[in-house]
Amino acid sequence: MLGVLLVLTFVAVGIAAAPPLTFTFSNVKANKTATETDSYGINNAGTIAGDYVDSAGVQHAMILAGTKLTSVDNKTCEVETGADGIAFYAINSANAAVGWCVNSKTGLNQGFVYSGGKFAAVNFPKSNGTEATGINDKGWVTGLYLDSSDLQHGFVKKGTKYTSIDAPGDTSTDVYGINNAGDMTVFALTPPAITKPSSTMARPSKRSATPRQARLEALPTPPTTKAP
Secondary structure (H helix, E strand, C coil), X not given: CHHHHHHHHHHHHHHHHCCCCCCCCCCCCCCCCCCEEEEEEECCCCCEEEEEECCCCCEEEEEEECCEEEEECCCCECCCCCCCCCEEEEECCCCCEEEEEEECCCCCXXXXXXXXXXXXXXXXXXXXXXXXXXXXCCXXXXXXXXXXXXXXXXXXXXXXXXXXXXXXXXXXXXXXEECCCCCEEEEEECCCCCCCEEEEEEECCCCCCCHHHCEEEECCCCCCCCCC
C-alpha cells in the first residue's frame, strides 16, 4: 500500500510541475466575401500565409497581416480552386512566402517564392513538378519534387543549390518545413504498408553537409486544423 501512495504522490508532483497547455482559437477569414479561407503558415509577427476563394469561386494566394489582405495571383498558374489552386504554405520574418500551383502551359506543379511583389521560381532541376512548402529567415526553401520517373523526393534549396532528400527506408519524401537552424520536418511513407505515414525531423549532420545523410529523429505528427 505504501508503494502505491508513493507512486501517486510522485505522479501528482509531476503533473503540478508540468501544467497542461491551453490554446486560444481565432477564426481566420480573408475578407467578408470569401467563401473559403485556408491558413497554412504564420511568421513571428503573426502574418498568415494561405489562400482563399472569392465569391466568384476563384482561388487566390493570400498574405494576411491582421485585417490587411494581400491577394496574390500568378499569370502562369492555371485558374483552379482546391488542392491544385495557387496557395502560399509558409512565410518568414521578411514576409517572403513560398507556395506552388499548376503551370497553365506545362500542366506541371511549379514552386515559387513571393517577396516584394515579385515571384522567383523554385523548380528542382529536370523534375516533373515541384512544390515549395517551407522557408526560413535565411531564405532556404523546402518542399518536394517528382523525378523523371515520377518518383517523389524532398528537397532543400539554399541560394541556387538544390539538394535532394530521401527519408531512409521510406518513400515519397516531402520536406514540409524548415527552421532557422536548418532542422527540417519530413513526411514520408513507410513500406510495405504504403498507406502508413511516417513523420520525422531531418537535422543536418555535423559529419556531412548534405541533408541526404542527415540524422532522422522521430517526431509525433501534429494535428492540423482548417479555418472556415
